[in-house]
Amino acid sequence: MATGPDGRQLVGPVNAAKTPRWAGLGTFARLPRIDEVEHADLAVVGIPFDAGVSYRSGARFGPNHVRESSRLLRPFNPAQSASPFALCQVADAGDLVANPFDISEAIDAIATDASELIGAGTKLVSIGGDHTIALPLLRAAHRAHGPVALLHFDAHLDTWDTYFGAEYTHGTPFRRAHEEGLIDPDAVMHVGTRGPLYGTQDLNDDERFGFGIVSSADVMRRGVDSVVAVLRDKVGDRPLYVSLDIDVLDPAHAPGTGTPEAGGMTSRETLEILRGLRGLNIVGCDVVEVSPAYDHAELTGIAAAHVVYEMLTLLALGPGAAPGSPAYGISETTYGESAEQDKPGGRV
Numbered sequence: 105m106a107t108g109p110d111g112r113q114l115v116g117p118v119n120a121a122k123t124p125r126w127a128g129l130g131t132f133a134r135l136p137r138i139d140e141v142e143h144a145d146l147a148v149v150g151i152p153f154d155a156g157v158s159y160r161s162g163a164r165f166g167p168n169h170v171r172e173s174s175r176l177l178r179p180f181n182p183a184q185s186a187s188p189f190a191l192c193q194v195a196d197a198g199d200l201v202a203n204p205f206d207i208s209e210a211i212d213a214i215a216t217d218a219s220e221l222i223g224a225g226t227k228l229v230s231i232g233g234d235h236t237i238a239l240p241l242l243r244a245a246h247r248a249h250g251p252v253a254l255l256h257f258d259a260h261l262d263t264w265d266t267y268f269g270a271e272y273t274h275g276t277p278f279r280r281a282h283e284e285g286l287i288d289p290d291a292v293m294h295v296g297t298r299g300p301l302y303g304t305q306d307l308n309d310d311e312r313f314g315f316g317i318v319s320s321a322d323v324m325r326r327g328v329d330s331v332v333a334v335l336r337d338k339v340g341d342r343p344l345y346v347s348l349d350i351d352v353l354d355p356a357h358a359p360g361t362g363t364p365e366a367g368g369m370t371s372r373e374t375l376e377i378l379r380g381l382r383g384l385n386i387v388g389c390d391v392v393e394v395s396p397a398y399d400h401a402e403l404t405g406i407a408a409a410h411v412v413y414e415m416l417t418l419l420a421l422g423p424g425a426a427p428g429s430p431a432y433g434i435s436e437t438t439y440g441e442s443a444e445q446d447k448p449g450g451r452v
């Protein structure tokens with residue numbers, strides 16, 4: 105038990121100095137289950153659904169793989185000088201149930217169950233599952249906040265129209281979200297885009313839906329800070345949903361995924377860009393497309409677990425969080441002007 109900033113008693117993760125990391129049933133980061141806390145301000149929820157894939161399957165096993173790969177996470181995040189699990193109550197909400205044989209029914213169930221959690225005052229970081237699940241999660245976010253800004257980290261556009269005549273697939277969620285008015289066309293960006301397309305029409309359509317693109321090559325050429333500035337400018341203070349397909353990482357960093365593309369971002373770049381979103385009005389996040397059968401040595405699971413941890417930190421810090429500085433290193437800021445006072449011991 106720890107006392108949160110508002111005086112509430114918070115249930116934190118299992119203490120790794122007392123119970124070995126590898127022992128016990130695995131929740132995300134060894135956090136309490138949602139039924140073990142009075143109220144969860146933030147929850148990690150698994151959505152083990154992969155009936156929408158167009159190539160390798162297996163993301164249905166993603167949530168538990170990411171949980172298993174999260175056992176080594178520690179409670180203090182030095183990159184943000186923050187202890188997310190001591191700022192508010194964070195819990196693992198288990199897995200939502202989604203029909204593997206009926207995509208429409210699965211989508212409706214995910215939207216309903218996510219809405220229920222959000223309606224109870226719990227912000228979600230969802231672990232997929234294939235990218236189809238972003239659509240119902242955006243429906244749930246829209247129900248609570250109206251049209252949201254979207255930062256979509258992915259090798260792929262996922263604004264294609266249909267596959268084999270099917271409208272609801274992992275390659276189409278953001279086209280459907282645009283058509284349904286779930287996302288604000290003035291504030292939607294892809295990050296990390298790369299790889300061959302079907303034709304230039306893909307890009308024409310995507311642009312028509314309002315999307316801007318920061319490609320994987322842009323991240324390499326322009327660098328993290330400049331990309332973060334572009335994203336922050338685009339989003340402003342709108343309610344923001346962050347959807348991260350783990351295939352945004354290079355297959356060298358995340359081999360365990362269903363539609364891998366060469367030339368991707370590093371995990372370091374990805375984590376740093378996420379950290380740069382500090383203080384934005386984030387209302388929900390997902391990490392999708394982890395397919396453990398193609399993983400090696402938990403590379404993909406660990407990368408995804410760290411992404412989830414950074415998302416939880418952003419949500420725990422909350423909208424308007426002051427710019428921070430890492431607890432060590434020579435980096436100027438986590439975002440904004442240098443905040444030397446945040447640095448324990450003022451180390452560089």
Ligand SMILES: N=C(N)NCCCC(=O)O
Nearest residue numbers: 158235260274275363393
């Ligand atoms: N959402 C992901 N991961 N991939 C979409 C790929 C769609 C295609 O097969 O062209």
Ligand SMILES: [Zn+2]
Nearest residue numbers: 259260349351
């Ligand atoms: Zn993708």
Ligand SMILES: [Zn+2]
Nearest residue numbers: 235258262349
């Ligand atoms: Zn995707």
